[in-house]
Amino acid sequence: MAIQLASMRLSRTAMMTPRSGIRNVFDEAGKIDDVISLAIGEPSHTAAAGVAKAGEYAIEAGDTHYTDVLGSDEFRERAADYERTARDLVYDPETEICAVPGATYGLFLSMRVLLDPGDEVIVCTPAFPAYDAQILLCGATPVHVQLKPEHQMHYAAEDIQEAITPRTRAIILNSPGNPSGAVTSYEELAEVAQLCIENNLWAVSDEVYHPFVYEESMRSAPSIASVPGMHDRTVVVESMSKSFGMTGWRIGYLLAPEDFIERASEIAESLHSSVNTPALRAATQALSHPHQDIVSRRADAMTKRALVLEGLKDSSKLSTVKPEGALYVLVDVSATGLSDEEFSEGLLRETHVAVVPGAAFGDMTRRFVRVSYAGEGEEIEEGIRRMKSFAQSL
Numbered sequence: 043m044a045i046q047l048a049s050m051r052l053s054r055t056a057m058m059t060p061r062s063g064i065r066n067v068f069d070e071a072g073k074i075d076d077v078i079s080l081a082i083g084e085p086s087h088t089a090a091a092g093v094a095k096a097g098e099y100a101i102e103a104g105d106t107h108y109t110d111v112l113g114s115d116e117f118r119e120r121a122a123d124y125e126r127t128a129r130d131l132v133y134d135p136e137t138e139i140c141a142v143p144g145a146t147y148g149l150f151l152s153m154r155v156l157l158d159p160g161d162e163v164i165v166c167t168p169a170f171p172a173y174d175a176q177i178l179l180c181g182a183t184p185v186h187v188q189l190k191p192e193h194q195m196h197y198a199a200e201d202i203q204e205a206i207t208p209r210t211r212a213i214i215l216n217s218p219g220n221p222s223g224a225v226t227s228y229e230e231l232a233e234v235a236q237l238c239i240e241n242n243l244w245a246v247s248d249e250v251y252h253p254f255v256y257e258e259s260m261r262s263a264p265s266i267a268s269v270p271g272m273h274d275r276t277v278v279v280e281s282m283s284k285s286f287g288m289t290g291w292r293i294g295y296l297l298a299p300e301d302f303i304e305r306a307s308e309i310a311e312s313l314h315s316s317v318n319t320p321a322l323r324a325a326t327q328a329l330s331h332p333h334q335d336i337v338s339r340r341a342d343a344m345t346k347r348a349l350v351l352e353g354l355k356d357s358s359k360l361s362t363v364k365p366e367g368a369l370y371v372l373v374d375v376s377a378t379g380l381s382d383e384e385f386s387e388g389l390l391r392e393t394h395v396a397v398v399p400g401a402a403f404g405d406m407t408r409r410f411v412r413v414s415y416a417g418e419g420e421e422i423e424e425g426i427r428r429m430k431s432f433a434q435s436l
Contacts, residue, residue: 059178062171063402067386071396078425079417081396083220083369085287086418087342089324090335093286097324105323109316111307113141113295117322120329121280121295128332129252129262131278137300140307141317141325144292145250145281150176151313152246152277152296155306157182161211163246164202167404168195168372170220170248182211188406194366195224199233206237212244213237218251218263221372221403221412223365225255228264235269245272250281250294251368253336254343263367267297274299284369284416285336286328291321343369346415346422353426359433369416372400373429376409378436385433386411393428 064081071077088094100106112118118135125131133139142148149172157163159181165173166187177184187205189195197215213234217226238245245266252263267276281294296306328335350371354360363372375385382399389395389411398414400407413429415422 055179055181059175060171062175064171064398066402067390067396067398070390074390074394077390077394077396078421078428079396080413080415080422080425080429081398083284083414083416084289085284085339085369085416087339088287089291089328090286092331093288093324093328096327097291097320100320100323106319109141109319109322111310111316112139112303113317114322114326117141117326117329118295120326121297124329124332125280125297128336129265129268131265131267131297133297134300138298138303140296140298140303140310141322142294142296142310143314143317143321145248145279145283145294146172147292147314148279148281148294148296149173149246149248150179151306151310152279152298153177153180153182154309155302156212156244156246156277158211160209162207162209163211164205164213166197166202166214168219168221168400168407169214169403170216171402173214183209185210186404188404189219189222189224191363195219195222195363196226196230197234198230199237202234203237206241206243210241210243212246214246214248215266216248218254218365218367220251220368221370221398221400221407221410222363223368223370223372225257225260225263225366228268231264231266232269235266235272238266238275239271243275245276246279247276248279250279250284252280253285253340254369255340255367256344256347257366277302282325282328285339286325286332287339288321288325288328291318291324293317293321293325343415346417346419347371349419349422350413350415350426353423354430357430357433359436360430363410369414371413371415372407372410373397373413374410375433378433380436382408382411389429389432393432395425395428395432397429 278297400410
């Protein structure tokens with residue numbers, strides 16, 4: 043007799059793991075043919091021609107075999123070169139860098155290396171929804187600390203300190219931040235670093251938006267790994283998705299001390315064996331000549347950020363929190379009389395424009411929706427026009 047799947051017991055972890063509110067919007071928007079999506083951080087310009095050709099060549103040449111679980115030697119060397127020249131971060135390509143199939147996977151792998159059931163991880167909200175889910179999947183507990191508007195949504199050591207307990211194992215950082223666009227200064231990160239050192243904590247630093255900073259004097263967002271004493275207690279999670287327009291290639295890397303990378307590679311062997319070889323070849327090409335591509339993408343993002351801020355500046359119903367970095371703007375919709383979820387659902391239903399309700403990122407952003415300005419400029423302008431018109435009609 044065939045066993046009915048519905049009658050079979052599934053794990054409590056599987057049943058309790060929360061689904062991302064971003065993906066909910068993504069799925070609903072996918073049902074509409076003419077939707078304008080301001081919901082996903084998907085760069086409008088995909089990988090440069092030379093990068094794509096490197097991946098194509100790997101396929102055509104039959105270079106599609108297993109690689110070292112750490113990634114190819116050349117990939118790790120190029121990643122080390124890039125981090126040193128672009129951000130003054132020095133990592134040994136042989137022992138302190140590990141290729142991963144995307145930053146989200148890299149974050150989860152980091153959690154598996156660091157966490158035991160019962161541990162606690164400090165997550166400053168609003169935050170990328172996957173953080174909570176990945177911590178819970180490890181049997182650990184996310185402990186939320188609210189970022190404060192009076193601190194420009196930057197990380198503040200005094201607030202984090204209050205949440206530290208004997209069970210605290212790590213702090214997750216994300217600067218430039220999703221969804222806030224906040225860029226925490228080196229001085230502020232140094233204060234957080236002191237907490238890590240004093241309390242023997244790891245910092246897991248999600249730095250996938252590091253080139254997207256809009257202060258002219260900054261070439262990249264500061265990394266907590268650059269603070270003295272933090273190299274050996276920080277895991278930097280990097281991605282090729284935003285910086286090089288390689289979202290679907292699913293390729294990134296971890297920067298961390300040697301003992302961490304050794305354990306991460308052992309776990310990775312059981313989870314994915316090795317990364318996609320053509321994606322690895324393409325990423326190696328991207329990292330070999332990164333400067334002009336990144337400069338161009340940051341300039342493009344600044345232009346599109348201005349489209350959103352300019353388009354909403356005279357709205358009586360919508361106000362914005364000006365982002366310092368990343369690819370998102372938080373828009374306060376409370377003056378419309380609708381909740382964030384009601385606003386995003388109505389906007390999608392009536393105008394075919396998709397945005398993400400702030401509740402997806404934590405309780406403190408429930409009066410906001412997140413607008414992505416990663417897409418095409420014309421669509422951004424039209425989407426903002428419809429959004430403002432919808433708000434004014436309420």
